[in-house]
Amino acid sequence: MTSDRVEVASLFTRLSRLLDDKRWDDAGTIYTEDATVQSPRGGELRGLDALTAFLKQSDVEGVNTQHVDTNVVVHVDGDEATAEANSLVFFYREGEAPHRESGLRLSWTAARTPAGWRITTSRIVPAWIREREVIGAGA
Template sequence: MPTDIADRIEIADLFTRLARLLDEKRWAETGDVFADDVAVHSPRGGELRGIDEVTGYLSRSDDEAQRTQHMTADLQVNVTGDEATASANSLVHFYRDGRAPHQTSGLRLFCTTVRTPVGWRIRDYRIVPAWTREN
């Protein structure tokens, strides 16, 4: 398989792994998706810098009763050597166990990824809300 295609598959997998990490609340695994020097920009968390700050924010802001289901689509990846940019659309359902979603949000995701000794990781991640519906 050509390197470019293998890189694109691995970067696409980052989006899936991040969605599962968020949905399953596996905060200790943030280093499997983000680079140590990551910068995350989101409307809820503001600007977070470094893997420890991102992990801390996720665990502090966790609402045990609320669940999420992230679905990512329309992924576009542009690889240039050991760095790549990627963007995608994301639909996030917020729900409580056994109940229909009480909120749904459409997001645009933008990131810069870097090749590290342990594989591709997200170095810069921007979450831009497109819309939110309260159900």
Template structure:
């Protein structure tokens, strides 16, 4: 095994978190399969427990707010590699706003999950969202 493999795995997992933030901000629900496995389980404070990519996409579509936008900033990624599986966690700041206006709500989240190697690359098989704080403007 190349010594570069752990670095490449960590970068690929970091990209998962970035792709997730971008698809949420840009509402590109059709790209959800580039982040999650088909059999993903998502634990969300707003949605409860979602099973499978179809349930996740369905929830995301239903949760859209007309004119509402988000900006996710993910940081402090920590990855624990274990072969084809990895535990990963990060902090996320989410700003809720309307075009051309300052955010009306901001929140801090802890993200955690399991990333697995698939034929298409690393994907999140489990994803947990835990709110840590919230502030209205």
């Protein structure tokens, strides 16, 4: 059903907004309670509490992100779905150009829950990372 594909695809945007806005306690609006997330920074995180704790502890004061997701592909089979996308992530300080950029490949499974579609498993794989020299750093 087209509406299911749209709802599953919207999880990418909703997750990006959650991360960019640093609304860690809203992770339950994206993930199931027993979700598993694999990422290069967090390793394998099991459960919503572990994921939320990781997001909070990895927040760097003064550093913001802007996520841009593209090339979203969704396959729905009843109450389960698989989804993939590319994500560009820009790390910046307010009013400054990005000092780090990365290209990620995202893939996940999702399930229809009483509260709507939620991610059950997620895998984040970096395709590339670029660090930029910060002028005036350490001066």
